[in-house]
Amino acid sequence: MTAPALRRSATHPFWQAVGILVIAYIVVVWVVPLLPGSAIVPKSVVLQYMVTVLVGVLIYVSDNEERWARFKEPIEAVLAEPRLRVVRAVLLVVVTALVGLVAYGQVATTVAAPPNLRSIHPAPPAEITFRGRSITLTGLENPLRAHPESLALYLAEGKGVYYRNCLPCHGDHLDGQGHFASGFNPLPANFQDNGTIAQLTESFVFWRVAKGGPGLPREGTPWNSAMPKWEDFLTEREIWSVILFLYDQTGWTPRTWEKTGTGDGGRGTGHD
Amino acid sequence: MWATNLKVVGIVLGTLALYTLIANKIPQVQSEVPQTLTLGANVTPEQLVAAGEKVFNGIGGCPTCHGLGTRAPNLLTDEKGTGPIGARCGKREAGKSCKQYLYESLDNPTAFVVTGYQPIMPVMTRQLSPEQIWSVIAFLESQGGTVDVTGDDVAKAKQLTPGASPANSGGSPGGGAFAAGSTDPKAIIQAAGCLACHKLDGQGQVIAPDLTHVGARRDAESIRKKILDPASSIAKGYEKLAGIMPKTFGTMMSAAQLEALVQYLAGHK
Amino acid sequence: MTDGALLLQAAADSTRAYGEFPVIGARAFIWITAEVHLMFAAFVLGVPMFAVVTEAIGIFGGDERYDRLSKEFTRLLLVAYSATAIWGAMLVFGLSTLYPRFWAYLTAIFAPSMWAYAALFLVESFTLYLYYYGWDRWKKGRAKLGHWTLGILLNLWGTIVMFIANSWLTYMMSPPRDITPTTDPTTIKLWHAIANATWMPINVHRVIANVVFGGAIVGAYASYRFLAAQSDEERAHYDWMGYVGNFIAMSALIVLPFAGYWLGREIYQYDQSMGITMMGGFMSWLWVIQAFLIAVLFLTGNYYLWIGMGRIPGAERFRPYTKYLLIVLVLGAIVWGTPHTMIADSKELAAMGGSHHPFLGALGVMSAKNTAVNLMILTTFLSFLLYRRANTRPVVPWARGGTIIQGAMFALAAGVVLFYGIRGYFVEAIVRIGFSVYQVLAVLSCIVFVTVIDVLMARGAQSLGTIQWGKMPPRSQYALFILAVTFTWLMGLMGFARSGIRQYWHVWQVMQDTSKYAATPALGYASKMISLCVLIFLTLVAFVFWLGGLAEKSTFVASGERQGGGRHVGH
Structure with missing residues (x-):
């Protein structure tokens, strides 16, 4: 292709549209994973991004009469013009093959587990039974934080609890990369990630530690986590101290409870 | 004009189809309804009986004593020609219907004790919810008799029970821990009915080994193991009775209760 | 429990709780x-x-x-x-x-x-x-x-x-x-x-x-x-x-x-x-x-x-700019639609180390979404403004200055939205929730003031031809x-x-x-x-x-x- 022809193509809406789609695909599939600390983008998200870009491209080529007419030119030409018979035939074969391929991909059996959605942060119950005692989770703070003077002691205790119990799965760096981690689905939580404990109240973490995988509501399935029910092995204080340790070590601050306003007309929020 | 109409219809249907497709493509999650034993007013006898059978064999732990016929009457088989419990319950106590008799024996077991047996049965209404109690009664009635327990009985019992809380969301449903979770070892022993077989400090039966000096024979670890897995070790001279001690105590007690009990027994040297 | 409640309970129990439709x-x-x-x-x-x-x-x-x-x-x-x-x-x-x-x-x-x-x-x-x-x-x-x-x-x-x-x-x-x-x-x-x-x-x-x-x-x-x-x-x-x-x-x-x-x-x-x-x-x-x-x-x-x-007539002056608005909208839609917890098969999950993407996951949280939607609102408002302005040429003497002020307001609002959007990543949740209020206020006040200026500026504006x-x-x-x-x-x-x-x-x-x-x-x-x-x-x-x-x-x-x-x- 000569330089002027290339330039003409670059200003033609049809080839612009194709170009934008190709570039977007390259960016999402190959460039994003190259960024520091990044990883491959799941297929579902690639599809979602590409559909959004496609809609944008279609809007671009059709929001102006002249551009829309030019955009349609090559398509109409391929469909109708006699001199493009070969292109038409090739296109027909390629499109048919593509549809077949997609259909095959949908029905072919694979050994991989199907994609699944677990709700990482299922809604916690308002109260739980911890070793036969009721604990109200709503509005609950870490009781150990009420004694700032002995915080260092609690942290040391929490550290011990962590290294005795949590290390094999959650790892030395608290990043969910323990020795056994690769054997689990779902993977152990990565506390360093900004999407786990950084988003949660300490009472939520307490609930998850105390009740473990068996205590997950159904929205946390299909595959229940292998996290044990730690209330059978740890005391309440040990759990609170290990939570203290998690936040201290990762540098996250726990989510705090919203200040409940004093409402009128029985909009009671604080009392219950 | 028809072309326009068709196009409009096509666009509307296409948009709807697209949205429906997307919503169906994502993983489907239904909300969860807590599986508490809630027996409403319109509960059928079949439902009660089915629920009662589960309680009888499961959380209630009834076959421990009532399945053998040595420590307590066997409820599911014929007794001296009077038939299983559903058939004989109405004739046990004068003036008490089958339902009343069964409720009394669960609520106040010492009020009437069948001749030839000891008053060793724990008060079941302290351990089981009204729903569970009434479903057990329905199950027992179904053994050779007619079921006349209705949803009303459950509703009434629920109102009488102080502190009958609304279904608590989450947590472990059903079956209360022994003695309302108390960690007083004496209360646990009382509620668990240990003395129905064992003797401790001069009280209780002699079916199973005397526990008064158990701490001298076993250490805490061994006692804990024995409670959690009774088949793990059998005391000398009691081999024939292996398998009688219920295996369910571990699941019926909280960890704290178990620990309190173990330490208490280990202290009996 | 009062007698009334007992009666009601009894009544409720004796009536059927649910019916069924064929x-x-x-x-x-x-x-x-x-x-x-x-x-x-x-x-x-x-x-x-x-x-x-x-x-x-x-x-x-x-x-x-x-x-x-x-x-x-x-x-x-x-x-x-x-x-x-x-x-x-x-x-x-x-x-x-x-x-x-x-x-x-x-x-x-x-x-x-x-x-x-x-x-x-x-x-x-x-x-x-x-x-x-x-x-x-x-x-x-x-x-x-x-x-x-x-x-x-x-x-x-x-x-x-x-x-x-x-x-x-x-x-x-x-x-x-x-x-x-x-x-x-x-x-x-x-x-x-x-x-x-x-x-x-x-x-x-x-x-x-x-x-x-x-x-x-x-x-x-x-x-x-x-x-x-x-x-x-x-x-x-x-x-x-x-x-x-x-x-x-x-x-x-x-x-x-x-x-x-x-x-x-x-x-x-x-x-x-x-x-x-x-x-x-x-x-x-x-x-x-x-x-x-x-x-x-x-x-x-x-x-x-x-x-x-x-x-x-006259809109052709603004036509070249709509594609930039479109780019903002598409990027906004991408951020706005990025799920926090992604659907992924086990291989992808292993590569990502969980169902949060280590990089794109940052777009799935509230800060990013609020920022995206606020910018999309601003962009849509700008579209309206261009549409309104398309047919006229303002004649008031301060028209040029007014347009610059409008532009500055847009820039300021977008800046506030972006600033709080990014800052939201570095503060705890309770503070972050408050940030969305500032973003909203910036956008709303931009809309109000720009509209007022625009109405004043449109006084006696010269028409560039009838709308067809x-x-x-x-x-x-x-x-x-x-x-x-x-x-x-x-x-x-x-x-x-x-x-x-x-x-x-x-x-x-x-x-x-x-x-x-x-x-x-x-x-x-x-x-x-x-x-x-x-x-x-x-x-x-x-x-x-x-x-x-x-x-x-x-x-x-x-x-x-x-x-x-x-x-x-x-x-």
């Missing part, structure tokens, strides 16, 4: 009747607002086109009213036969308000009759103002009726905290039950949403008439009507997220676990779907405006259809969200749903129900429009006849 089941029946009733109700509340506003523009602006537009819609209201009443009656009969115990509970608390509801509905209907049939009678001077007052009254009654109905359903969602399962419903003070935590937020949210909905349906009506039009003049009339409908829908849509935000906050304050169920629990995927729909609305709305620039109404390609009209369908579907979806977060409760933590339909269904099933409801509604609305056309073909009046006396002439 084939589709009790829940599906209630779902369909409630949703279609609600859509019609939104229609008959949204369209009068539209009618009163356009009538006022006609009266005070002196443009008679608006008056006719207003009347054309009031005519459609008459049939829509009976449709609303029919579906409402079906809903009430459905509730009392399929959910008798729950219905008894609700009536025990709300009976007086239900009587008031019925009475007001009657008054409202008669106001509507007077409003429509008196249109040509009270046409001039004082009488016209009186007629307009009737329109305002119509809206007032309608709004009160809606507020009353809202109190019932918000009570189901957020009963005051002192009400427990053992509270005797007859002892609950009516006002106490009405003024519950989510009542006002829902009221405000629904009023705004009704305006959006009314505008969208008007737009769809006009676009259909446009496509069916026989002459250029008729096409011009309906093109203009579609534009007005779309304009009203989009303007109200811009404020709707703020009302939704208030509602969400109240839900969180009322019960944190309800809030988490809504945003992070099994419903979290609903918000990805909602994000998709909102992105469709923004893109389609802007698309319509940009195509519309084709009919405006009707010079629109058919795809612009299909865009209006997509808007209307999307609005309606979105309404169904949000209704499912609001009602679904109660999960297995009829009345949250007061009255449990023990029927076999207690579990909230998955989104796939819900989407089928929503599509079905939208289809029923749109089919009936098409029928209503067709009826309107039977009586009187159109309100379009050819220019020659208009000079003759402005009577409505059928085609």
Whole structure:
């Protein structure tokens, strides 16, 4: 292709549209994973991004009469013009093959587990039974934080609890990369990630530690986590101290409870 | 004009189809309804009986004593020609219907004790919810008799029970821990009915080994193991009775209760 | 427990708790009747607002086109009213036969308000009759103002009726905290039950949403008439009507997220676990779907405006810039739609180290989404501004300075939004929630001040030629259809969200749903129900429009006849 022809193509809406789609695909599939600390983008998200870009491209080529007419030119030409018979035939074969391929991909059996959605942060119950005692989770703070003077002691205790119990799965760096981690689905939580404990109240973490995988509501399935029910092995204080340790070590601050306003007309929020 | 109409219809249907497709493509999650034993007013006898059978064999732990016929009457088989419990319950106590008799024996077991047996049965209404109690009664009635327990009985019992809380969301449903979770070892022993077989400090039966000096024979670890897995070790001279001690105590007690009990027994040297 | 409660309990126990509806089941029946009733109700509340506003523009602006537009819609209201009443009656009969115990509970608390509801509905209907049939009678001077007052009254009654109905359903969602399962419903003070935590937020949210909905349906009506039009003049009339409908829908849509935000906050304050169920629990995927729909609305709305620039002489000056707006919108849609928890197979999960993407996951959190949606709102507003400006050249001496100030305001608002969006990553959640308020305030104040400047600047502006109404390609009209369908579907979806977060409760933590339909269904099933409801509604609305056309073909009046006396002439 000569330089002027290339330039003409670059200003033609049809080839612009194709170009934008190709570039977007390259960016999402190959460039994003190259960024520091990044990883491959799941297929579902690639599809979602590409559909959004496609809609944008279609809007671009059709929001102006002249551009829309030019955009349609090559398509109409391929469909109708006699001199493009070969292109038409090739296109027909390629499109048919593509549809077949997609259909095959949908029905072919694979050994991989199907994609699944677990709700990482299922809604916690308002109260739980911890070793036969009721604990109200709503509005609950870490009781150990009420004694700032002995915080260092609690942290040391929490550290011990962590290294005795949590290390094999959650790892030395608290990043969910323990020795056994690769054997689990779902993977152990990565506390360093900004999407786990950084988003949660300490009472939520307490609930998850105390009740473990068996205590997950159904929205946390299909595959229940292998996290044990730690209330059978740890005391309440040990759990609170290990939570203290998690936040201290990762540098996250726990989510705090919203200040409940004093409402009128029985909009009671604080009392219950 | 028809072309326009068709196009409009096509666009509307296409948009709807697209949205429906997307919503169906994502993983489907239904909300969860807590599986508490809630027996409403319109509960059928079949439902009660089915629920009662589960309680009888499961959380209630009834076959421990009532399945053998040595420590307590066997409820599911014929007794001296009077038939299983559903058939004989109405004739046990004068003036008490089958339902009343069964409720009394669960609520106040010492009020009437069948001749030839000891008053060793724990008060079941302290351990089981009204729903569970009434479903057990329905199950027992179904053994050779007619079921006349209705949803009303459950509703009434629920109102009488102080502190009958609304279904608590989450947590472990059903079956209360022994003695309302108390960690007083004496209360646990009382509620668990240990003395129905064992003797401790001069009280209780002699079916199973005397526990008064158990701490001298076993250490805490061994006692804990024995409670959690009774088949793990059998005391000398009691081999024939292996398998009688219920295996369910571990699941019926909280960890704290178990620990309190173990330490208490280990202290009996 | 009081004797009254015991009696009530006994009565409740002796009545059947649930009925069953053949084939589709009790829940599906209630779902369909409630949703279609609600859509019609939104229609008959949204369209009068539209009618009163356009009538006022006609009266005070002196443009008679608006008056006719207003009347054309009031005519459609008459049939829509009976449709609303029919579906409402079906809903009430459905509730009392399929959910008798729950219905008894609700009536025990709300009976007086239900009587008031019925009475007001009657008054409202008669106001509507007077409003429509008196249109040509009270046409001039004082009488016209009186007629307009009737329109305002119509809206007032309608709004009160809606507020009353809202109190019932918000009570189901957020009963005051002192009400427990053992509270005797007859002892609950009516006002106490009405003024519950989510009542006002829902009221405000629904009023705004009704305006959006009314505008969208008007737009769809006009676009259909446009496509069916026989002459250029008729096409011009309906093109203009579609534009007005779309304009009203989009303007109200811009404020709707703020009302939704208030509602969400109240839900969180009322019960944190309800809030988490809504945003992070099994419903979290609903918000990805909602994000998709909102992105469709923004893109389609802007698309319509940009195509519309084709009919405006002078718009070619701004054409080159729309592609940058489009880029912002597409990027915004991408961020706005990025899920926090991604669907991935096990290999992808292992590579990502969990279902949060280590890099894109940062786009899935609230900070990013708030930033994206605020920028999308700003962009849409800018689109409107360019559209408005397209036809004119300002003549006021400070025009240049004014434009620079407007630009600076946009830049400032975008800067504030971005600043707090990025800063949100470095602060704890409780502070982050507060940031969204600053973002919203920046955007809102930008919209207000820029509009004021623009209105002042447009004084005596020089026109660059008449707008060629009707010079629109058919795809612009299909865009209006997509808007209307999307609005309606979105309404169904949000209704499912609001009602679904109660999960297995009829009345949250007061009255449990023990029927076999207690579990909230998955989104796939819900989407089928929503599509079905939208289809029923749109089919009936098409029928209503067709009826309107039977009586009187159109309100379009050819220019020659208009000079003759402005009577409505059928085609």
